[in-house]
Amino acid sequence: MLQATHLTLERHFHPVFAPVDLDVAAGELWVLTGANGSGKTTLLRLLAGLGAPSSGHVTRRVATAWIGHRLALKDDLDVLENLRLARDFAGSPTADLQAAAERVGLAAATRQMAGTLSAGQRKRCALARLLLAPASLWLLDEPYANLDREGAAMLDGLLAAHLASGGACVMSTHGDLKPAIAGFRELAIRPAEADA
Numbered sequence: 001m002l003q004a005t006h007l008t009l010e011r012h013f014h015p016v017f018a019p020v021d022l023d024v025a026a027g028e029l030w031v032l033t034g035a036n037g038s039g040k041t042t043l044l045r046l047l048a049g050l051g052a053p054s055s056g057h058v059t060r061r062v063a064t065a066w067i068g069h070r071l072a073l074k075d076d077l078d079v080l081e082n083l084r085l086a087r088d089f090a091g092s093p094t095a096d097l098q099a100a101a102e103r104v105g106l107a108a109a110t111r112q113m114a115g116t117l118s119a120g121q122r123k124r125c126a127l128a129r130l131l132l133a134p135a136s137l138w139l140l141d142e143p144y145a146n147l148d149r150e151g152a153a154m155l156d157g158l159l160a161a162h163l164a165s166g167g168a169c170v171m172s173t174h175g176d177l178k179p180a181i182a183g184f185r186e187l188a189i190r191p192a193e194a195d196a
């Protein structure tokens, strides 16, 4: 689904991380780990095509969904309106907005403006887009951040269903925020010096 070959990115003439090779197949969950500033977001953005690498290649063969740190919610639209926007962009008019909101635990907040949602509710609203814009490959930047225990379990459920249906996911995380899904693969982002 996604291949990265000897991927590097330089900033101010210095590589951010050691060259990365990655081959993501259907049904696989990859977790990028590393300290703050190690380059997880930078790498994910390259994988998503949101930046150009200094060297190496990225090949994506399937439709891709991206959820970054900035959740791309419209603050002056309510939850359902945000989800409708995502559905309309995806061109999937039959997708059930209410069901998606319920699935992520936002049934009681569907008419609340996104700008007034809590951090965890905002993350849930962004995650609901994954249900409305079908994509085989999910690229998620720290999707567990701001979620409570029940929210993390909800995300585990979304991921498990996605993988079981032949989807794949690459996510970043740090600390203890790891998916409760057996068999995920971990890719530790290493500093460039370690490769010398």
Ligand SMILES: Nc1ncnc2c1ncn2[C@@H]1O[C@H](COP(=O)(O)OP(=O)(O)OP(=O)(O)O)[C@@H](O)[C@H]1O
Pocket: 011, 016, 034, 035, 036, 037, 038, 039, 040, 041, 042, 043, 174
């Ligand atoms: N636009 C930019 N210009 C200059 N430096 C940047 C830019 N974006 C990121 N960096 C730097 O690149 C390095 C990698 O940043 P990145 O956001 O990829 O790290 P991260 O592993 O995702 O960190 P965190 O765990 O804190 O989210 C950091 O040192 C950061 O300060």
